[in-house]
Amino acid sequence: MLNRRLATLAGGMAAAALLALGPAQAQEKTEIRVIVAHYSDQTMGIFGGMEADFEAAHPDVDIKLEDVSWDNLQQRLTTDIAGGTPPDIAIIGTRWLLDYAANDIAEPLDDYMTPEFKAKFIEAFLEPSVIDGVTYGLPVAASARAMYYNKDLLEKAGISAPPATWDELVAAATAVKEKGEGAYGFGMQGKEIETDIYWYYALWAHGGELVEDGKSGIASEAGIKAANLYKSLIDQGLTQPSPTGSNRQDMESLFKQGRAAMILSGPWLRGQIKTEAPDLNYGLAPIPKGTVQATYGVTDTIMIFKDSEHKEVAWQFLEEAAFSDKNRIAFSEKEGFLPVMKAEAAAPAFADDEELKAFTGMLPYAKFAPLIPNWEAASDTASAALQQIYQGQAEPEAALTDAARKIDELIQQ
Amino acid sequence: MRSDERKTTMLDRTRTLPALLLILPSLALSIWIIGYPIYDVVYTSLHEVNRFGRVRDFAGLTNFAKLFADPIFIASLWRTVLWTATVVGGAILLSIPIAVMLNEDFYGRGIARVIVMLPWAISLAMTAIVWRWSLNGQYGMINATLFQLGILDGPVEWLASFDTAFPIEIAIGILVSIPFTATVLLGGLSSIPADVYEAATIDGATGWQRFRYMTLPLMKPFLQIAIVLNVINVFNSFPIIWVLTQGEPANSTDILVTYLYKLAFRYGRLDTAAAMSLIMFAILLVFTAAYIVLARRSEEKGA
Numbered sequence: 001m002l003n004r005r006l007a008t009l010a011g012g013m014a015a016a017a018l019l020a021l022g023p024a025q026a027q028e029k030t031e032i033r034v035i036v037a038h039y040s041d042q043t044m045g046i047f048g049g050m051e052a053d054f055e056a057a058h059p060d061v062d063i064k065l066e067d068v069s070w071d072n073l074q075q076r077l078t079t080d081i082a083g084g085t086p087p088d089i090a091i092i093g094t095r096w097l098l099d100y101a102a103n104d105i106a107e108p109l110d111d112y113m114t115p116e117f118k119a120k121f122i123e124a125f126l127e128p129s130v131i132d133g134v135t136y137g138l139p140v141a142a143s144a145r146a147m148y149y150n151k152d153l154l155e156k157a158g159i160s161a162p163p164a165t166w167d168e169l170v171a172a173a174t175a176v177k178e179k180g181e182g183a184y185g186f187g188m189q190g191k192e193i194e195t196d197i198y199w200y201y202a203l204w205a206h207g208g209e210l211v212e213d214g215k216s217g218i219a220s221e222a223g224i225k226a227a228n229l230y231k232s233l234i235d236q237g238l239t240q241p242s243p244t245g246s247n248r249q250d251m252e253s254l255f256k257q258g259r260a261a262m263i264l265s266g267p268w269l270r271g272q273i274k275t276e277a278p279d280l281n282y283g284l285a286p287i288p289k290g291t292v293q294a295t296y297g298v299t300d301t302i303m304i305f306k307d308s309e310h311k312e313v314a315w316q317f318l319e320e321a322a323f324s325d326k327n328r329i330a331f332s333e334k335e336g337f338l339p340v341m342k343a344e345a346a347a348p349a350f351a352d353d354e355e356l357k358a359f360t361g362m363l364p365y366a367k368f369a370p371l372i373p374n375w376e377a378a379s380d381t382a383s384a385a386l387q388q389i390y391q392g393q394a395e396p397e398a399a400l401t402d403a404a405r406k407i408d409e410l411i412q413q
Numbered sequence: 414m415r416s417d418e419r420k421t422t423m424l425d426r427t428r429t430l431p432a433l434l435l436i437l438p439s440l441a442l443s444i445w446i447i448g449y450p451i452y453d454v455v456y457t458s459l460h461e462v463n464r465f466g467r468v469r470d471f472a473g474l475t476n477f478a479k480l481f482a483d484p485i486f487i488a489s490l491w492r493t494v495l496w497t498a499t500v501v502g503g504a505i506l507l508s509i510p511i512a513v514m515l516n517e518d519f520y521g522r523g524i525a526r527v528i529v530m531l532p533w534a535i536s537l538a539m540t541a542i543v544w545r546w547s548l549n550g551q552y553g554m555i556n557a558t559l560f561q562l563g564i565l566d567g568p569v570e571w572l573a574s575f576d577t578a579f580p581i582e583i584a585i586g587i588l589v590s591i592p593f594t595a596t597v598l599l600g601g602l603s604s605i606p607a608d609v610y611e612a613a614t615i616d617g618a619t620g621w622q623r624f625r626y627m628t629l630p631l632m633k634p635f636l637q638i639a640i641v642l643n644v645i646n647v648f649n650s651f652p653i654i655w656v657l658t659q660g661e662p663a664n665s666t667d668i669l670v671t672y673l674y675k676l677a678f679r680y681g682r683l684d685t686a687a688a689m690s691l692i693m694f695a696i697l698l699v700f701t702a703a704y705i706v707l708a709r710r711s712e713e714k715g716a
Contacts (some may be wrong), residue, residue, distance in 0.1 A: 075678055082466030099681070190573070191661055244662040245550050245570025254551060300605055377680040387662035391574055 137301035190243030204294030297366030464681030602636030
C-alpha cells in the first residue's frame with residue numbers, strides 16, 4: 001500500500017514537473033504589461049498593431065495589453081501601485097503625472113531619449129509631461145478646443161461670419177435669440193466634469209491665468225470679467241435655460257439637434273456629428289478672443305513605471321512601435337486626435353483636413369491644465385463657485401474670491 | 414430529578430468544547446474578513462496616506478479635525494440626516510397602506526403583489542439613469558408631458574437647482590424603498606390571525622379603530638425592523654444622487670456617501686475618506702444601538 005502511494009506521488013510529481021516546464025519555457029520571454037486607456041472601440045486594435053510590429057522584431061518579448069476604461073483607469077492604477085504590482089507602461093491623464101513623479105512612480109525618460117527622437121515631437125505637446133526639467137512621459141493623445149457654430153442658424157440671424165471676439169459672440173447670440181425660432185444662441189455647460197474648463201476659455205481670453213505665482217488666478221480681474229460675461233449671457237436668455245442642469249453631453253446634444261447656434265468643444269464632436277447628425281450644416285472657428293486668443297489643450301501621457309523590471313525593453317516598445325510614424329498616424333487619425341509628432345501633422349490625413357485646422361491653428365495659444373497638486377479638488381471648487389454664480393446664489397467676485405482662497409490652500413498642501 | 418439535571422449540564426459542557434473547536438475556523442475567518450478591514454480603515458484614518466495608499470506619518474486625529482473644519486462635510490452631514498429621515502419616513506408611511514391593501518383578499522392580489530415587488534429586481538443605478546433621462550429639461554419625458562398638458566410653457570431643468578433636484582431625489586428614494594418595506598410589513602400583517610379582527614368587529618370596533626389599536630401595535634416589531642434596515646440602507650445609498658446630480662450644483666445635493674466617494678476616488682485623499690467612513694459607521698452604530706434600546710424599553714413597558 002505504501003508503495004502504491006509512493007508510486008502515485010512520483011507520478012504526480014512527474015506530471016507537476018511537466019506542467020511546470022511549459023510556463024518555464026514561456027517565461028524566458030520578457031513580458032511587458034501595457035495598460036491601454038480606452039479611447040474608443042478602435043483603441044485596442046491600434047495597439048494590437050503596435051504589439052504585432054514589436055513582437056515581430058523582438059520574438060523574445062511578449063507585450064501584454066490591458067484595456068481599461070477612463071472611468072476606472074485612475075482607480076485601477078492606484079490599486080495596482082498600492083498593491084506593489086504596477087504595469088510596465090500605462091497611459092494616464094497628463095495632469096496625474098505630478099502625483100506619479102512626486103511619489104517616485106514614474107521613470108524619468110531623458111536618458112533613454114535621443115535628441116533625434118525628441119525632435120520628432122511637436123514641442124508644445126511634449127512640454128506638459130515635463131516637470132522641473134525632467135521628462136516623465138510622452139504625449140500619446142492631444143486635443144485642443146474650438147468653437148462649433150451652426151451656419152444655418154447664424155445665417156437666419158443675419159450673421160455672415162462666425163464671431164471672432166466675445167463681444168461679437170454676444171451680438172450673434174442676441175440675433176439668434178431674436179430670429180432663431182427658439183434656438184439658443186450659446187450653449188453653456190454648468191454641470192459635472194469640465195464645468196470649470198468651459199469658463200476658463202473666457203478667463204484665458206480676458207488675459208487670466210489659472211495659477212499665477214503659485215496662487216489661484218480665478219478671482220483675478222479677468223476671472224471676474226469672464227464670470228460676469230457668462231452670468232449676463234444666462235440672464236439675457238442667450239444660453240439654454242438653467243445651465244447648471246446641462247453637462248457636456250447635454251450641451252453637445254443641443255448643438256447636434258440644431259438647437260444651439262454656438263458651443264465650445266473638442267475634435268470628438270466632429271466624429272459624433274458625422275454619424276449622428278450628418279445633415280447638420282456647421283463650421284469650426286477659433287475660441288472667441290477677449291484681449292488675447294486662447295484655447296484649452298489637453299494631452300494624455302504614456303509613461304514607464306520605475307518599478308518595472310524591463311524598463312529598457314519598455315522604452316524600446318515606445319520608441320520603435322508605439323511612436324513609429326505609421327502607428328502614430330493610425331492612432332490619431334482613427335481616434336480623431338491632433339497630431340503630436342511632426343510626421344503625423346505632415347500626413348495627408350491631417351494636412352488636407354481643413355476643419356482640423358481650426359484646432360491645430362489654435363495650438364500656439366493652447367493653455368494646458370497646470371500641474372498643481374490636488375488639481376481635481378481645485379477644479380471641483382471652481383466648478384462649485386461657478387454653479388453658485390450661474391444660479392444667482394452668489395456674486396461673481398465674492399464666490400470666486402472664496403474659491404480662490406480654498407484653491408490656494410489646496411495648492412500649498 | 415436533580416442528578417438528571419446535572420447530567421444534562423455535564424453533557425452540554427462536554428459538547429460545548431468540540432462544538433467551539435469545530436466552528437473555530439469559520440469564526441476566525443469571519444473575524445479576519447470583518448475585523449481586518451475595520452482595523453485597516455482605523456489605521457488609515459490616523460495616518461497621512463497618499464493617493465497610492467502609501468502610508469506616511471502618523472497624523473493623530475488631524476484627518477477628523479480636517480473634516481469638521483470642512484463646511485461641505487458639515488452641510489452634507491445635515492443633508493444626509495434630512496435625506497434619511499424623509500426617505501425612510503416617506504417609505505414607511507406609504508408602505509403601510511400598500512401592505513394593508515395587499516393583505517386584503519381581492520381578485521388579482523397575486524399580480525398586484527408582484528407589481529409592487531417588481532421594481533426591487535431592477536438595479537438602483539438603472540432606475541436612476543432612466544429618471545435622469547425622464548427629467549432632462551430639453552428632451553425629457555416629464556417636461557414633454559407637462560408641456561403637452563399646458564402646465565409648462567418652457568423647459569424646466571429639474572436637476573439644475575437644489576430646490577427641485579433634492580425633493581425629486583427624495584421622491585425617487587421613497588419609490589425604490591417601497592418594495593422592500595412593503596414586503597417586510599406584509600410579512601408582519603399576514604402573521605396576525607384573522608380571528609382577532611373578527612372578535613373586534615363583533616365587539617363593534619370600526620375599521621380605523623381596528624387599524625389603530627390592533628394592526629399597528631401588532632405590527633410594531635416589523636415596523637422597527639423596516640425602520641432600522643431602511644435607515645442603514647438609505648443613509649449609505651449612493652446611486653440615486655450620484656447618477657442624477659453627482660451632488661451638484663455647488664455641492665448642494667451632496668450627502669455623506671457621495672462626498673466620501675469624491676474625497677477617496679476623485680481627490681485621492683484616502684486618509685480623510687477613511688476618517689469620514691468611520692464617522693459614518695459610528696453614526697449608524699449609535700443609531701442602531703439607541704433604537705434597539707428604545708424599542709426594548711417600550712416593549713417592557715408595554716408588557
